[in-house]
Amino acid sequence: MKIPEYISKSPSDMVYCSAAINREYMVLMGDEHFYRFMGKTVGISMLDCVHPELRQEFQQACGSLEQGGSARILTAMRGMDEGYRQIDMTIRDCGHTVNGEPVWELTIYNLFIIEEKYLQASDDASRYRAFLSMYQDYLFNYDVEQDSFAVFRYMGIKSTVLMKCSLEELKESVTAMYPRKSFQEELEVFCRHLLSAQENFSCDLRGPMPRHPMLMSLFHIDGKVIYKHNNQRVVLGILRRMDQREEDASPYYATAEGKDSFTGLLNKRACAEYVAEALAAGGEPHYMAMIDIDNFKNINDTHGHMYGDQVIGQVASILNSTINGRGIVGRFGGDEFFLFTNWISSEIQLRAMLTSLRKQVQSTFENREKGCKVTLSIGVSRAPEDGRSYEELFKKADKCLYLAKYKGKNRFVIYEADKHGDLVEEEQSIRHTMDPLEKAEYLADVVADIGIRLSAEGAEPMEEILDQIRSAFELDGVRIHRAGRREPLYISGDYQPVPDMGSFIVENGMAGIMDHPHYLMASHITNLEGVNRELFETLRNSRIEGMVCFCYPDREGVNLYFFFETFNHRFRWSESDKNFLLTASRLMANIL
Structure with missing residues (x-):
């Protein structure tokens, strides 16, 4: 068979890809390689991609399929460079649906590039086998x-x-x-x-x-x-x-302790250490992505926690297969996942990967017996443009994640400095417009993250944790005091001045005015005026207007007092907010 003149001789990095099309030949889902080959992720018609001389044969092959059947054809397909490649295509009707529509599933091989890639892979395999020997x-x-x-x-x-x-x-x-x-x-x-x-x-x-x-x-x-x-x-x-004086220990991310026990993915500390090491090495660009399963609480409530665990496990598996050695995958707890990429150098590559990831997750569960809808929201930052440390990148990716949720979920948002700014004010407006369930999920993630950090790192990150609590709960100040000491152990916020708790802390006087064994709450400090005039004056002199205080013993049995406060405006949080703060206080007390 003579190769047609319209077949392009220009190089292409697409060896294999797959896609799913509806009965109008529109692409509903493709893998990362397909989107990269096409150069776009939406509005793709296979009739436009297949060469006009071979289009009828392609349509006939699709139309002849019965459910469970398949057809294989040699055709020519056009990519983003407008050149046609010689393609070995298998078309299957497996009875699957995407977004409720029945689909044909396409498996596509670029014939001319396979030999070249095979030889390259053979060289690599020989090299790495020799290394590993x-x-x-x-x-x-x-x-x-x-x-x-x-x-x-x-x-x-x-x-x-x-x-x-x-x-x-x-x-x-x-x-x-x-x-x-x-x-x-x-x-x-x-x-x-x-x-x-x-x-x-x-x-x-x-x-x-x-x-x-x-x-x-x-x-x-x-x-x-x-x-x-x-x-x-x-x-x-x-x-x-030959000398072992400076032998390096295995990094934490390479140890069993660095793995999430349920999914086998890296835990938060391991991810942070890997990222820090990769950023210190410099050179190539990296992307950091924070990922949440949308409405995961509803999935647990509707289908049960065992099914929820299956969802967590399957999403972890899809993430691992998607990153495919081009970085790391982590789980920070619950339904929160983490990606950090190597060797993905352009936003086009990133968008193709994330689009394929989202659609693969959605399709996987849509075709299961329970028909459970599972989607992902993703926030992304890029190094070094958006930051040169784990903390800088995490903050921007995390804010973009919640922006993705705010915009309707089932999407990804990539940080852009001119568009998103520092995102601090934007994040506050997002939380104000969250429905109660979304806000509860957000705060539950914050408290879970605090518990993980405290368990892994002890009291060392306490100041960062107080700042995190202050931001998440929209507080102006947070203090931790130990009974018998006048000065606070830890403090976060611009107190003017820091309240002198005097006898309330030094003499353990706070315990006597608690309106509950573990807490004292005042949506406005005027509520305290009739309870304890001295405490009311102390707080008012520091511009504090709203307060909740929790009391728990430390590991030696000495009372710790956790103050969460607002300046110049009332304390206006819900009962669930109070319960989350109470849980955070107990977590902190357990390690102090």
Whole structure:
């Protein structure tokens, strides 16, 4: 069969993709590779994509299907560059629906690119099999044709490039740092092996530690030569340290303790440490995404908690398969998930991935027996543009998540500085317009996050936690006092001045005026005037107008007092708000 002239010879990175179309041939769902190939995510008609000379054959193949049947055709399909690619397409009618519409499911292979990708994958597989056959110390890779020398370190789930340079640059840097003749002779022997060895080799080398260039170490090197499909040489090897003075422990994210016990995903602390390390390394851009399952409480209430657990597990699995080694996936508790990407360099790639993720989750549960609607809301920030630390990126991604919920859920919002600003005022307006259930879910997530942080880190992040509580509950001030001490243990907010609690704390006097064994609440401090004039005056002198105070003993049995306050306006929160604050207080008391 002669290849038609309209088949494009230009390169394409699409090897395989899939999509689902309705009976009008409109695409209702595609995977990430399909959207990237098409260059858009909405308004795609397969009749526009298939070459006009082959369009009738495609329609006939679709129309001939009975439920459970399939058809396979060779066709030509146009991508975003307007060029047609030779396609091996399988069309199936599995009886599935998307958004209630019956669909045909398409499996698409780009024939011309498969051979090239196969050879590339074969080279990669040979390289990594050789790596994994050695001890997991420092690994090196020298591509002779490209004159590219790199040192890697596998640390659990992550392969980190610690050094990358030409062979000449390697010689210059080591010689400048360590000019002794014996060191240079060892280095010359190593470089000769890299350039001329035909099989395996071994040698010793004194040089700087890859992660600590000012520290000298003695390495024993075992090298191995492999050949790419074009017979070009690549030298792989292991740098095994002969002294163990500075042996690195496995990072937390690579340990069992760093995993969520239910899903096996990373927990919050592990995600934070991974992100911090990736950002410190610099170089490539990264995206951070915060993800919530929409209306998850309703799913639990309607279908039961066992089904809710199935939803959590299935969403975790879909997230893992979607990221597919291009970053990490975490679960922060409940229905809150986390993504951090590597090797996704453009917003086009990101949008294709997130669109595919949302539609795959929705379709997975739509076609199940219970017909449960499961959708995702996603907020995204980008490094380094939106921040150079975990905290900066998290704050913006988290605010975008709640903006996505506010706009109707089942969508993603990517942070844009000129559009979203610092999002602080916007987040407050979002919370004011939330219905009670949405607000309760939001505050429950905040309290759950506090519990996780306290359990993992103890009292160390207490000041950050008080700031988080102040923002989430729209408070002006938060204080923690211990009975017998005049000064507060922790404080957050612009108190002018900080209230002098005097006998109320030093002499444990607060316990005597509690209107409940554990709390005292005043929507306006005038309510306290008849209860305790001295307390009323103390609070009024500090501009405090609304207050709730909780009392719980610390681990030694000494009373702790948690004050949550507003300045110059009444305390106007619901009973559920009070219960969330009470829970947060107990969590904090348990670790103080």
